Amino acid sequence: MTRAYNFSAGPATLPEPVLRQAQAELLDWNGVGASIVEISHRSAEFIAVASRAEADLRKLIGIPEDYAVLFLSGGATTQQALLALNFAAPGQVVDYVVTGHWGKTAIRQVKPYVTVHVAADGEPGGFRDIPPRAGWQLSPDAAYVHITANETIHGVEFRDTPDVGTAPLFADFSSSIASEPLDVSRYGVIYAGAQKNLGPVGVAVVIIRRDLLERSGQPRADIFDYRSHAARDSMLNTPPTWNWYLAGLVFQWMLAEGGVEEFARRNALKSQLVYQAIDGSGGFYRNHVAPAVRSRMNIPFFLPDETLTARFVSESKDAGLLALKGHKAVGGIRASLYNALPVEGAQALVAFMRDFQQRNG
Numbered sequence: 351m352t353r354a355y356n357f358s359a360g361p362a363t364l365p366e367p368v369l370r371q372a373q374a375e376l377l378d379w380n381g382v383g384a385s386i387v388e389i390s391h392r393s394a395e396f397i398a399v400a401s402r403a404e405a406d407l408r409k410l411i412g413i414p415e416d417y418a419v420l421f422l423s424g425g426a427t428t429q430q431a432l433l434a435l436n437f438a439a440p441g442q443v444v445d446y447v448v449t450g451h452w453g454k455t456a457i458r459q460v461k462p463y464v465t466v467h468v469a470a471d472g473e474p475g476g477f478r479d480i481p482p483r484a485g486w487q488l489s490p491d492a493a494y495v496h497i498t499a500n501e502t503i504h505g506v507e508f509r510d511t512p513d514v515g516t517a518p519l520f521a522d523f524s525s526s527i528a529s530e531p532l533d534v535s536r537y538g539v540i541y542a543g544a545q546k547n548l549g550p551v552g553v554a555v556v557i558i559r560r561d562l563l564e565r566s567g568q569p570r571a572d573i574f575d576y577r578s579h580a581a582r583d584s585m586l587n588t589p590p591t592w593n594w595y596l597a598g599l600v601f602q603w604m605l606a607e608g609g610v611e612e613f614a615r616r617n618a619l620k621s622q623l624v625y626q627a628i629d630g631s632g633g634f635y636r637n638h639v640a641p642a643v644r645s646r647m648n649i650p651f652f653l654p655d656e657t658l659t660a661r662f663v664s665e666s667k668d669a670g671l672l673a674l675k676g677h678k679a680v681g682g683i684r685a686s687l688y689n690a691l692p693v694e695g696a697q698a699l700v701a702f703m704r705d706f707q708q709r710n711g
């Protein structure tokens with residue numbers, strides 16, 4: 351069996367050693383006579399798995415003690431809605447900086463509950479750059495300021511944490527969490543669906559500065575209340591145990607590989623290889639994002655026409671390079687280079703790109 355290089359934007363490639371370990375443990379986890387997904391989430395065995403995953407994630411990302419870490423179902427989109435319910439009063443102003451598709455989604459999720467103020471919007475510029483911080487129109491009384499750290503579809507990434515004054519900064523890190531060192535203390539809330547850098551789809555990680563949990567927010571059911579989830583260690587109801595376990599194996603793997611510093615190094619190398627291939631192609635391949643904010647995780651690029659794009663997608667698949675078709679919102683090609691994609695995957699893509707251009711350029 352040979353595994354292809356998988357450039358999927360999410361659910362995305364997982365580290366092979368993690369898949370092998372999960373496979374080996376699937377029928378009988380650690381001698382209990384059952385799989386980890388067949389036993390109670392309240393069993394001592396699962397609680398050990400869950401706590402280790404949290405401890406490993408804290409170590410990996412450097413999450414201070416005064417932050418709660420939650421493992422929740424519902425994906426990143428659900429968290430986008432819960433932000434308003436938990437941290438803003440009904441109708442209160444919240445500031446959103448929109449740098450791509452997912453920033454717009456985040457706004458849609460909170461519109462029923464709060465007054466959304468778009469503090470800066472990259473859409474008039476085609477989401478090719480991040481509006482300069484100096485031009486952001488922040489509200490004096492915003493409950494929070496929301497950014498999307500890495501825009502998975504448009505390939506635009508914050509390279510620095512913006513200073514937003516007194517309102518806490520909330521960030522969607524779905525497609526770049528654990529891809530490089532991060533100063534968590536600059537943020538009020540960090541959230542991420544796991545299915546890109548952290549593990550399988552079905553669990554989201556939410557990192558919350560604990561004092562924010564004191565905010566009354568809006569009338570909401572217990573199950574939508576981060577405070578209740580934090581008080582019960584994310585076991586208010588049955589958590590997604592398989593996903594949590596598998597994410598825990600990914601955290602162990604990332605720590606063993608050298609942690610976020612090492613992944614930052616590999617991600618810089620992989621993305622440089624691909625951007626150099628694009629920029630050095632004499633215009634055959636094009637990426638429109640301003641170099642200073644080009645994403646190291648998701649690289650959208652375009653060929654001269656639709657016929658060549660379709661041929662590129664089909665021939666790359668035959669060459670063992672999976673899921674390079676661009677998102678339907680922008681078309682073209684997209685290469686996602688998450689932590690679990692090895693450097694050899696980026697090298698294979700670049701070799702394919704050069705060969706394809708020679709044959710079709």
Ligand code: PMP
Binds near residue numbers: 360426452498503
């Ligand atoms: N935010 C970002 C940056 C994403 O890339 C995605 C999914 N691609 C989402 C939010 C939505 O995540 P989910 O499907 O887990 O709700």
